[in-house]
Amino acid sequence: MQSAESLTDQQAERATAPFRPDLLSDIELLGKLLYPNQPPQHAARQAESLLLSFGGLRELQVASRRSADQRKGLDDRSANRIRLAHELVQRQLKQGLQRGVSLTSPAMTMEYLQTLLRDRSREIFTCLFLDTRHRVIASENLFQGSIDGACVYPRVVAERALRLSAAAVIVAHNHPSGISEPSLADQAITRRLKDALLLLEIRLLDHFVVGDGPPVSMASRGML
Incomplete structure (x- = not known):
């Protein structure tokens, strides 16, 4: 997992490139999802802190189904956004199995x-x-x-x-x-x-x- 600091140069290079979510690291992806209005580097640091606190994306997604854990930095807004993202994935797969x-x-x-x-x-x-x-x-x-x-x-x-x-x-x-x-x-x-x-x-x-x-x-x- 890349650190937030190591992402700075990469983010600058991508600023003028077409948006490619598949090229984002876990930290960058989570930062953009949870903190879209914050500077990229600050968002990445907060995302990195969450991933380190919970142990990874899957553990964070599971935790979001329960009440928000303020002690680990997961507030209600972030938990709700993670649940929304998971629900989108479920609906996409369900549509793939539509009648x-x-x-x-x-x-x-x-x-x-x-x-x-x-x-x-x-x-x-x-x-x-x-x-x-x-x-x-x-x-x-x-x-x-x-x-x-x-x-x-x-x-x-x-x-x-x-x-x-x-x-x-x-x-x-x-x-x-x-x-x-x-x-x-x-x-x-x-x-x-x-x-x-x-x-x-x-x-x-x-x-x-x-x-x-x-x-x-x-x-x-x-x-x-």
Whole structure:
């Protein structure tokens, strides 16, 4: 991570160049987002202080979901701007999975689910309802629970799939603990979901578990 002082010359060179956010360092990007009306060097110093206090961008984003931490320099305005930026990313990914989009890329599905579910303080169970060509009909969060788990009712998933005329379903949930390894309870509910959907001739294509690392595909583990 570059220091705020080392950015001065680079910022001067970029002043007359086309704006390229992808070329900004984490410090510069955060500084422009949180302190747009301050001189670049001052904004960078404040951004650097935040990143050092919280440990990185991801940790800062997680902290912004809670109450602002004035002791570490995160005020309400900054926390709200971080939440807004995260919400924009979520909506962009969700639009990428809007009705009619075909899920031909597992990577696209995993990226969406990871952005949607990772770092949540409570367990959320989400469903992607697909047609016969694996095009998205709807993406919905059907159940939400505590930090220890969420109650999932296969009948509710099956009824929703039937109402949407879905031919297939992909489900996912997060582990607030950060451990993405499927539990015995996860495996049991997956079997119940698969059986309930099969009665309606609807396929359960996969069940992803989202934690700190890459989402785990239960289908790829042979758990379906």
